[in-house]
Amino acid sequence: MTRKTLIAISFLLICMFSEATNWKAEWIRAFEQQNATNTWTAYHKTFEVDKLPKIALAKIACDSKYWMWINGEMAVFEGQLKRGPTPTDTYYDEVDIAPFLKQGDNTIAILVWYFGKDGFSHNSSGKSALIFDCQNSDFELISNTSWKATIHAAFGQADYPFPNFRLPESNIRYDARRGNFDFTKPDFKANGWPQVASMGSPPIAPWNNLILRPIPLWKDFGLSNYENDLSFPFVSNGDTIIGKLPYNAQVTPYFKIEADGGEEIITLTDHYTGGGPLNVRSEYIANRGIQEYENLGWMNGHNVYYFIPKGVKVLDLKYRETGYNTEFTGSFDCSDEFYTQLWTKAERTLYVTMRDTYMDCPDRERAQWWGDVVNESGETFYALCPKSHLLTQKGMLELINWQRNDGTIFSPIPSGNWDKELPGQMLASIGFYGFWNYYWNTGDRETIAKVYDGVKRYLDVWELDEHGVLVKRMTEEDDKGWYWGDWGTNIDKDLLMNEWYYLALKGYKHMSELLSNKDQAKWAENQMREFKLAFNKTFWKDSQYRSYQYKGDTDDRGQALAVVAGLADSEKYNAIYKTLQTQEYASPYMEKYVCEALFIMGKSEYGLKRLKKRFQPMVSNKDYSTLFEGWGIGEDGFGGGSTNHAWSGGGLTILAQYVCGLYPLESAWKKFMVKPDLGGLEFAETGNETVAGKVSVKIAKTDTGLDIELLVPSESEAVVYIPEKAKSVIINGVEVNSNMSVRAHKLFSLKGGEYKICYR
Numbered sequence: 001m002t003r004k005t006l007i008a009i010s011f012l013l014i015c016m017f018s019e020a021t022n023w024k025a026e027w028i029r030a031f032e033q034q035n036a037t038n039t040w041t042a043y044h045k046t047f048e049v050d051k052l053p054k055i056a057l058a059k060i061a062c063d064s065k066y067w068m069w070i071n072g073e074m075a076v077f078e079g080q081l082k083r084g085p086t087p088t089d090t091y092y093d094e095v096d097i098a099p100f101l102k103q104g105d106n107t108i109a110i111l112v113w114y115f116g117k118d119g120f121s122h123n124s125s126g127k128s129a130l131i132f133d134c135q136n137s138d139f140e141l142i143s144n145t146s147w148k149a150t151i152h153a154a155f156g157q158a159d160y161p162f163p164n165f166r167l168p169e170s171n172i173r174y175d176a177r178r179g180n181f182d183f184t185k186p187d188f189k190a191n192g193w194p195q196v197a198s199m200g201s202p203p204i205a206p207w208n209n210l211i212l213r214p215i216p217l218w219k220d221f222g223l224s225n226y227e228n229d230l231s232f233p234f235v236s237n238g239d240t241i242i243g244k245l246p247y248n249a250q251v252t253p254y255f256k257i258e259a260d261g262g263e264e265i266i267t268l269t270d271h272y273t274g275g276g277p278l279n280v281r282s283e284y285i286a287n288r289g290i291q292e293y294e295n296l297g298w299m300n301g302h303n304v305y306y307f308i309p310k311g312v313k314v315l316d317l318k319y320r321e322t323g324y325n326t327e328f329t330g331s332f333d334c335s336d337e338f339y340t341q342l343w344t345k346a347e348r349t350l351y352v353t354m355r356d357t358y359m360d361c362p363d364r365e366r367a368q369w370w371g372d373v374v375n376e377s378g379e380t381f382y383a384l385c386p387k388s389h390l391l392t393q394k395g396m397l398e399l400i401n402w403q404r405n406d407g408t409i410f411s412p413i414p415s416g417n418w419d420k421e422l423p424g425q426m427l428a429s430i431g432f433y434g435f436w437n438y439y440w441n442t443g444d445r446e447t448i449a450k451v452y453d454g455v456k457r458y459l460d461v462w463e464l465d466e467h468g469v470l471v472k473r474m475t476e477e478d479d480k481g482w483y484w485g486d487w488g489t490n491i492d493k494d495l496l497m498n499e500w501y502y503l504a505l506k507g508y509k510h511m512s513e514l515l516s517n518k519d520q521a522k523w524a525e526n527q528m529r530e531f532k533l534a535f536n537k538t539f540w541k542d543s544q545y546r547s548y549q550y551k552g553d554t555d556d557r558g559q560a561l562a563v564v565a566g567l568a569d570s571e572k573y574n575a576i577y578k579t580l581q582t583q584e585y586a587s588p589y590m591e592k593y594v595c596e597a598l599f600i601m602g603k604s605e606y607g608l609k610r611l612k613k614r615f616q617p618m619v620s621n622k623d624y625s626t627l628f629e630g631w632g633i634g635e636d637g638f639g640g641g642s643t644n645h646a647w648s649g650g651g652l653t654i655l656a657q658y659v660c661g662l663y664p665l666e667s668a669w670k671k672f673m674v675k676p677d678l679g680g681l682e683f684a685e686t687g688n689e690t691v692a693g694k695v696s697v698k699i700a701k702t703d704t705g706l707d708i709e710l711l712v713p714s715e716s717e718a719v720v721y722i723p724e725k726a727k728s729v730i731i732n733g734v735e736v737n738s739n740m741s742v743r744a745h746k747l748f749s750l751k752g753g754e755y756k757i758c759y760r
Contacts, residue, residue, distance in 0.1 A: 023059070025133035025142035027204065028196040030149040035127050037116030038170035040155035042183050044190040045108050051138045053098050058134035058141070061092035061210055063125045064115040064168065067296060070100035072106050072186035077220050077322060080298070081124040081213055082168065082356045084414050086401040090125065090207040092639040093217065097134060108132075108141070109184045111152065113296070118416020119168030120367035121357060125206040129199055148193035154179030164277030165417065166365035171280055172297045176287035177261060178297035214394045216325035218355075218389060222255055222319045223294075226304070230317055233258075238310035241317065242303050247625040248352045248644050249321045250362065253304045254294040256316040261288035263309040269301025274365025275629075276640025289313065298322060300352055300362040300644070302625065303447060305620055324354040324391065329689035330383035331696075332655055335682035338612055339655055342619050344700070346649030347383045349626040350376055353646040354391060357398075357414075361629065361642035367412035368395055371425035372456050372647040374434045375592060381441040382656035385689050392438050394446050399429060407457040410481075421481035423473060424493070427500035430455045432565075436507035439514070442691055443668025448511050455508055456520065462501060468534025470498050486558070487587040487630060487638030492555035494547035498535055502528065506565070535567050543575035556583035557590040560597035573601040581606065584614065587630060587638055591615075592650020599658040602681030608659070611651055618648075660686040660697050668692055671687045674710060675721035685709075692716040704760040714752035722746045726759040 030041045060066065060079060068076040080536045081091040114128035129218035132143040158171035182188055194395070203209045228244035230504035245251065253267045280296035292315075304319060328351070332343040353359040358376045373395055378386040402413045410421040411429070428434055435455065439448050463471045472494060474481045476610055485493040509524035544554045545562050559576045562568040568576060588596050591614055598607030618628045629645035630638035655661045661676035669692035676699040687696025693713030700707045705726060712718045722729055724746055729736045732755055736748065748757075 011061055023131070023133050023202045023210070024135060024140075025131050026144050026201050027129045027131045027207065028143045028145070028147055028149065028197040029127070029129040030151050031194045031197050032151055033128055033197070034114060035114070038154040038157055038172075039116060039128055040156075041112045041114065041128060041130075041149055042152045043147055043149045043196070044110065044183055044188070044193060045141070046189075047108070047139075047141050049101050049103055049106055049139050052101055052103055053136050053138040055096055056098040056101065056134055056136050056139075058095050058097050058128075058132060059092050059210075060095060060132050061090055061207065061217065062112045062114075062130045063090070063128060063207065064122065065113045066130065067111045068095075068108070069110075069184040070097055071106055072184060073100055075100050076447065077320075078218055078298070081215070082414060083125060084123050085211040085398060086209075087123060087414075088206075089209040089211055091213050092131075092210045093213050095217070107186050107188065108328055109188070111184075111296075112432070115168040115170065117170075120166040120365040120412045120415050120418050121359070122168035123414045123416040123661060124168065127199075127206055129207070131202065131210075143196075145195050145198050147196045148190040150193045152179055156284045158281070160343075163280050164364065166277070167280065168416070169280055169297055171282065172295055173283040173285075174293065174295075175285040176293065177285060188422055189229055214397075215390045216416050218322045219325040219485060221321040221323075223320050225318060232317075233313055233315045235350045236308040236312045236314055238308075238309055241306040241308060241314070243306065243319060245302055245304065245319065247348050248300060248302050250298045250300050250323050250352060250355065251304065251319040251321050251467065252294055252296055252298050252724040253306070254292070254316075254318040254320060255288065255306065255308075255314065256290070256291045256292040258313040258315060258385075259286035259288065260311075261286055263312050265309070265312070266307040267295055268305055269297075269299045270303045270305065271299070271301035271363040271644070274301065274644070275361045275642035277364060279363045279393040286312070292316070294320065301624070321393055323351060324388070326351075326354075326388040327385040327689075328383065329385040330656075330687070332652070332660075332684070332686045334655075334659070334684035336612075338616070338619060339513055339608070339651075339659075339681075342611075342615055342651050343655055344465070344626060345619060345627050346379065346652035347492070348385060349644055349649050350379050350646045350652075352592060352626060352644050354388070357412075358391060358395060358646070360412075360647070361640070361645050363644065364640045364642055365412070367415070367418075368398075369422075369425065370395070370399060370411040370429035370434070371422065371589065372645070373411075374425075374428050374437075375589065375650050375653075376646045377495045378433065378437055378653045379646070382662075382686065382688050383652060386442075386691050389438070389691075390445075391444050393442075393444065396435055396438065396451055397449060400451040403454050403457065407461045408480075409454070409458050421474075423481060423486050424485055424497055424500050426458065427497070427504045430458060431500065431504035431507035432510070433503060434507065436510050439511075440664055440667050441669070443670075445514060447513060451514060452511055455504075455511065459504060459508060464534075467538045468530060469538050470494075470501055472497075486590045488585050490555055490583075490585045491550040492545075492547050492550045492552070492558045494550065495555060495558040496561060498539070498543060498547075499558065499565050499567060502531055502535065502567055503565050505531065532567055540572070543572075544579055553585065554579050554583050555585060556580055556594055557586045559583075560586070560594040564593050565599035570601075577598075577601055577603055577606075580610070584610075588615070588627065588645070588648035589650075592654065595651065595654050596658065599654065599677060599679070604658065604677045607654075608681070611654065615648075655684070656686045656688075659684050660699065662695060662697055667714070669695065669716055671717045671719060673721065674708070674718050676706070676708070687711065702758075702760075706759060708755075708757040710750070710755040710757060712750055712752045712755070716752055718750045720748045720750060720757060722748060722759050728760050730758045732756055
């Protein structure tokens with residue numbers, strides 16, 4: 001063994017040992033804990049602080065969610081990420097509790113919600129417990145047997161029907177006659193509570209290794225009034241009271257009432273059945289007198305429904321919005337209100353489908369399907385601030401950390417009751433539009449290095465047949481996988497799988513070059529070249545792409561994906577364009593690639609026309625602030641028919657990347673292209689906070705050319721495309737010498753600054 005190897009192993013062991021031994025705290029649970037589904041446990045501890053620290057970082061973990069109060073003040077509203085970073089491990093939060101401390105006696109109260117069941121977004125440990133570790137030079141607060149805990153008697157199981165099995169969350173029932181939240185108050189004494197039981201120090205099963213939460217704690221917008229006019233107080237007449245939200249949001253409903261006691265109040269949203277199977281609701285049994293309650297399990301929707309019995313006096317109704325902690329830094333506007341509204345709805349849909357992970361939809365399964373993630377993550381680079389990128393990074397690491405011994409990967413993960421592979425989505429995730437697009441926009445080489453070997457292991461799962469194209473790995477009814485290509489009809493799945501495979505090779509080639517793995521870069525390059533020849537020889541028939549056994553109408557998805565992958569050369573464009581003018585089978589998920597293909601082929605005006613035709617019904621629907629899973633609602637929907645599916649927001653990316661022409665030429669936006677294609681629009685503008693800084697562009701047609709206003713970050717460089725037909729170019733009032741060598745290539749390179757560019 002070489003000295004370098006010994007040093008590397010020693011360093012790794014030190015890191016592992018530090019992570020394991022740095023926890024002085026113990027996993028604790030209530031003495032009477034039975035790990036029953038949907039159990040709520042209250043923890044309490046009094047402690048003394050002699051000297052106030054400037055920073056006091058606490059490490060906190062549980063299964064499954066927690067709320068924390070220090071000296072009566074809410075310190076964390078819904079902490080803990082769903083399990084897990086790997087199939088066996090658990091995330092932990094890091095919270096600075098210094099702002100909540102005082103000299104002398106202090107109290108901490110933590111309420112833990114144990115889901116107690118698996119879901120498409122959570123892998124249950126099977127045991128409810130809490131660990132809290134705050135080690136500081138000024139004081140120490142760690143969970144051990146000096147803490148006290150009790151099962152909160154007010155929380156219980158709600159009546160049937162239950163949420164669908166995809167959700168690990170249960171309906172919440174709270175009986176105010178059996179308990180309250182007094183334990184969170186600063187003067188509360190837990191004298192009658194039993195001491196906790198210790199379950200040992202980490203790493204210990206079933207929570208195993210504790211991994212630092214890689215995304216921020218939720219953004220808490222605070223309690224807000226509903227949009228509609230609700231005048232208080234009033235006495236309920238037994239009718240449903242509707243609180244109107246400003247948009248589709250993740251909310252926890254609140255009410256303040258006066259009751260005789262025993263009345264049952266039910267709250268849910270208009271999305272309770274929005275994604276097909278049932279979502280979550282809450283049930284509250286009133287105590288006598290004035291009381292207030294906030295249901296801590298989040299719901300989503302446009303309206304909150306309160307079913308309040310007749311005679312109950314309603315003193316106040318509010319809601320709290322929480323969500324992923326990012327900012328809406330992106331913008332878009334243009335001369336056609338439809339596309340501006342499409343952007344707005346896509347952005348809202350994106351945000352309501354982000355939390356612990358990216359979700360397909362928040363009202364059916366809250367699951368991280370990676371086909372959806374590929375579209376969602378691409379949208380964040382134009383719509384949200386860089387904090388959103390952390391959710392993509394988290395998803396990438398999870399996808400590879402859950403990779404099986406046979407090399408296959410699957411989603412949704414994390415999951416306790418799903419294990420089937422969707423090969424098309426998996427190829428998309430590791431490829432050019434998935435992992436590589438993340439790197440290209442962020443410059444995060446470290447994450448690519450972590451997932452790189454797993455990408456190759458998955459590529460090696462695939463074999464080529466005697467024609468040089470993919471061997472079909474599973475049947476439609478295979479127990480190990482779901483051979484899924486898209487929702488809808490006329491899906492040439494074998495064709496799509498081959499195209500996604502090529503895009504995966506393309507991504508892997510770039511990753512290999514980035515990591516200076518020359519042998520693998522050469523392998524991928526050769527594989528791509530040979531595969532492209534075999535693909536066109538095998539699948540191009542009678543001016544269209546079609547796989548061996550496929551007998552349906554020509555699949556518009558398959559034609560488009562061949563273009564965006566680079567499998568279709570330009571001589572095939574006219575034939576493909578004719579097909580895309582007549583075939584409209586793609587779902588909203590795949591329509592993004594159809595529109596992108598049209599822009600690549602120089603058919604931008606038709607691309608926007610088709611985008612409008614297909615998305616018009618959902619964009620114009622005034623009842624929804626979000627985009628749908630299918631092209632309509634109910635019978636016109638796909639899957640579960642959800643009305644908030646972020647995979648439908650691909651048009652947002654098209655508008656920024658192609659219409660406004662902004663996209664990186666080097667990683668992390670160190671250099672980016674400005675190549676607008678208005679596609680018949682009179683003007684368009686967009687901008688966002690990239691990792692390099694603020695980038696924005698505004699383009700307006702003139703009688704003879706274009707006027708462009710451009711903002712370039714100080715450490716970045718823009719390459720502006722000028723059409724060959726332009727006779728003069730004026731930048732910030734100065735006509736640029738047309739004999740410049742860069743002019744011959746119709747490109748101008750501009751360093752950081754603000755520019756006004758005109759060409760005629």
